[in-house]
Amino acid sequence: MNDIQLPEIVSPGKRLWRIFASDWIALLGLAVLSLLVLLAIFAPFVVPQNPYDLAQLNILDGRLPPASQSFDEKMFYLLGTDDQGRDIYSAIIFGMRISLGVGLLSTLGALLIGTTLGLSAAYLGKKADSLIMRIVDIQLSFPAILIALILLAVFGQGLGKIIVALMTVQWAYYARTVRSAALVEMGKEYVEAARCLGLGHLRIIFNHLLPNCIAPLIVVAAMQIAAAIALEATLSFLGLGLPITEPSLGLLISNGYSYLMSGKYWISFYPGLALLVMIVSINLVADRLRDTLNPRLQK
Amino acid sequence: MNEKAHLKVENLVTEFVTSKGCVRALDEISFELQPGEIMGLVGESGSGKSLTGFSIMGLLDPPGRVSSGKIMLGGRDLRQLSAEQLRHMRGNRMAMIFQDPMMTLNPVMKIADQMIETIKAHRPVSPSQAFEECIQALSAVGIASPEERLKAYPHQFSGGMRQRVAIAIALLNKPDVIIADEPTTALDVTIQGQILSVIQNICRQTGTAVIWITHDLSVISGLADHISVMYAGRIVEQGPSSKVLGHPAHPYTRGLIRSVPSANEPNKMLYQIPGITPSLAHLPDGCAFRPRCERSSEGCFKKPPINKLSADHQMSCIHPYSERLEVAS
Numbered sequence: 001m002n003d004i005q006l007p008e009i010v011s012p013g014k015r016l017w018r019i020f021a022s023d024w025i026a027l028l029g030l031a032v033l034s035l036l037v038l039l040a041i042f043a044p045f046v047v048p049q050n051p052y053d054l055a056q057l058n059i060l061d062g063r064l065p066p067a068s069q070s071f072d073e074k075m076f077y078l079l080g081t082d083d084q085g086r087d088i089y090s091a092i093i094f095g096m097r098i099s100l101g102v103g104l105l106s107t108l109g110a111l112l113i114g115t116t117l118g119l120s121a122a123y124l125g126k127k128a129d130s131l132i133m134r135i136v137d138i139q140l141s142f143p144a145i146l147i148a149l150i151l152l153a154v155f156g157q158g159l160g161k162i163i164v165a166l167m168t169v170q171w172a173y174y175a176r177t178v179r180s181a182a183l184v185e186m187g188k189e190y191v192e193a194a195r196c197l198g199l200g201h202l203r204i205i206f207n208h209l210l211p212n213c214i215a216p217l218i219v220v221a222a223m224q225i226a227a228a229i230a231l232e233a234t235l236s237f238l239g240l241g242l243p244i245t246e247p248s249l250g251l252l253i254s255n256g257y258s259y260l261m262s263g264k265y266w267i268s269f270y271p272g273l274a275l276l277v278m279i280v281s282i283n284l285v286a287d288r289l290r291d292t293l294n295p296r297l298q299k
Numbered sequence: 300m301n302e303k304a305h306l307k308v309e310n311l312v313t314e315f316v317t318s319k320g321c322v323r324a325l326d327e328i329s330f331e332l333q334p335g336e337i338m339g340l341v342g343e344s345g346s347g348k349s350l351t352g353f354s355i356m357g358l359l360d361p362p363g364r365v366s367s368g369k370i371m372l373g374g375r376d377l378r379q380l381s382a383e384q385l386r387h388m389r390g391n392r393m394a395m396i397f398q399d400p401m402m403t404l405n406p407v408m409k410i411a412d413q414m415i416e417t418i419k420a421h422r423p424v425s426p427s428q429a430f431e432e433c434i435q436a437l438s439a440v441g442i443a444s445p446e447e448r449l450k451a452y453p454h455q456f457s458g459g460m461r462q463r464v465a466i467a468i469a470l471l472n473k474p475d476v477i478i479a480d481e482p483t484t485a486l487d488v489t490i491q492g493q494i495l496s497v498i499q500n501i502c503r504q505t506g507t508a509v510i511w512i513t514h515d516l517s518v519i520s521g522l523a524d525h526i527s528v529m530y531a532g533r534i535v536e537q538g539p540s541s542k543v544l545g546h547p548a549h550p551y552t553r554g555l556i557r558s559v560p561s562a563n564e565p566n567k568m569l570y571q572i573p574g575i576t577p578s579l580a581h582l583p584d585g586c587a588f589r590p591r592c593e594r595s596s597e598g599c600f601k602k603p604p605i606n607k608l609s610a611d612h613q614m615s616c617i618h619p620y621s622e623r624l625e626v627a628s
Binding site: 188194 | 417
């Protein structure tokens with residue numbers, strides 16, 4: 001009996017990685033993204049200057065072009081400086097730190113809220129379903145930027161408030177996605193079978209339904225991180241983000257905007273480039289994730 | 300072996316209340332099941348077989364509801380229990396096996412997790428003991444090298460193996476009753492035979508009673524101790540397998556038996572019961588089988604009484620057949 005050849009048991013994670021890795025563009029995106037994340041995490045160790053410490057800034061170094069020496073010849077500004085003498089390279093790395101942090105935290109929060117509400121809507125049905133989904137409909141009928149603007153205008157600025165505003169804007173996408181996935185899964189017999197086995201409601205929702213709805217959620221979450229980063233940059237650009245002493249990428253772009261026409265392109269250009277590379281690499285990874293997790297798109 | 304409770308269903312009525320009115324889907328279903336007994340519940344599609352199963356499990360989806368009758372399991376009426384108490388009965392004292400083994404296992408959970416979860420939902424057992432019980436349950440249904448198989452996902456099993464796993468899960472908490480809803484319909488004939496013998500052995504050993512829902516009389520003939528034949532939400536004939544199959548008294552039972560294709564009679568037209576199962580919303584007056592019956596008469600416009608042919612064989616028809624049905628098989 002024991003000499004039966006069992007098929008090789010490949011864990012789903014390993015299998016999906018093999019599919020994911022078969023596309024080199026996605027791998028490139030993942031490599032760039034990992035590099036950016038590492039840079040953001042170890043920001044204080046890879047930059048010559050703390051861009052948020054005003055004592056380190058020298059106004060005499062303001063608006064220096066890329067690859068120039070500081071006034072006292074102690075610093076080398078690879079990507080130039082902004083109008084306050086802040087090293088653009090350092091500011092970009094610190095800015096990415098904020099952008100990625102805000103993107104991740106708001107996505108995570110929105111994911112938790114949206115998933116819980118969406119699953120509840122699908123599982124409870126009837127009135128709870130109608131109520132939750134009508135709120136989602138109303139939420140999604142307003143432009144995201146408008147809601148975020150109103151919230152920030154009412155509650156004021158700050159890192160925490162931006163994250164809350166982004167969560168408020170984004171939870172509805174997850175609720176809608178997970179509800180539609182869960183409704184399909186609810187019709188399958190394993191849910192009926194789980195009920196027949198006397199499992200509790202929470203166990204059925206989180207152990208049986210959720211894992212089967214996770215694929216679309218991962219894809220939406222990956223896309224929404226990029227959207228959250230872009231939205232945060234937009235809000236900062238409009239001056240509703242973080243205080244001017246702690247510029248994020250959006251605010252850096254906004255600061256340099258007034259100098260663009262006088263040939264001092266680098267203050268806006270390099271932060272913009274960093275934002276672009278970050279969002280594109282996230283989107284590349286997200287796109288590939290979507291293809292990986294959708295069996296119909298596989299050859 | 301601990302003492303198993305016996306199941307007694309009395310005058311069970313299940314109705315669907317819709318905007319178009321009330322549809323009586325089960326009409327006074329009664330039967331009794333001793334520990335270790337296998338009862339075949341036979342009938343065409345839409346006759347209420349599966350609905351009987353779901354009514355007993357207390358898992359009717361609205362607008363369906365059990366409106367009267369008793370479901371006694373071990374002296375307790377399941378209809379009087381709270382939702383929470385009933386949940387503890389499900390999977391513990393009664394379990395269900397479904398038709399399609401592809402669908403009843405959660406595709407993203409390992410077999411071990413699904414089995415352990417079922418044990419832990421009802422009994423406080425240590426993880427190692429739970430794992431041990433899973434191995435025993437899988438061996439009991441004839442799965443080779445269960446330790447390795449437990450680590451696999453459902454898609455790595457064949458259909459027959461999956462149904463074995465589903466049966467193993469149903470048996471984990473040693474229930475009093477298993478409701479098997481056409482569990483071999485989706486499997487091929489050889490696998491079907493294996494599954495039947497697995498079920499039969501386990502019932503005899505553990506004393507678990509089985510309600511075997513099927514439309515296939517050939518499956519039930521070798522397996523069941525008792526057979527109940529359902530038509531349009533009513534049990535039309537009920538009795539020991541030998542009597543129901545050997546001396547079917549109800550015209551519908553006869554029709555069903557004669558419709559089974561027989562291997563020994565080539566070149567012979569297969570018998571068909573004329574017409575189709577009536578819609579439950581528009582049941583004919585009196586005997587529901589009347590429009591399709593070759594023996595119908597004026598008397599059939601009244602609801603037929605229950606006709607006891609012997610102590611354990613009863614049917615509801617005013618024109619019972621008495622002669623033996625000869626079927627080559």
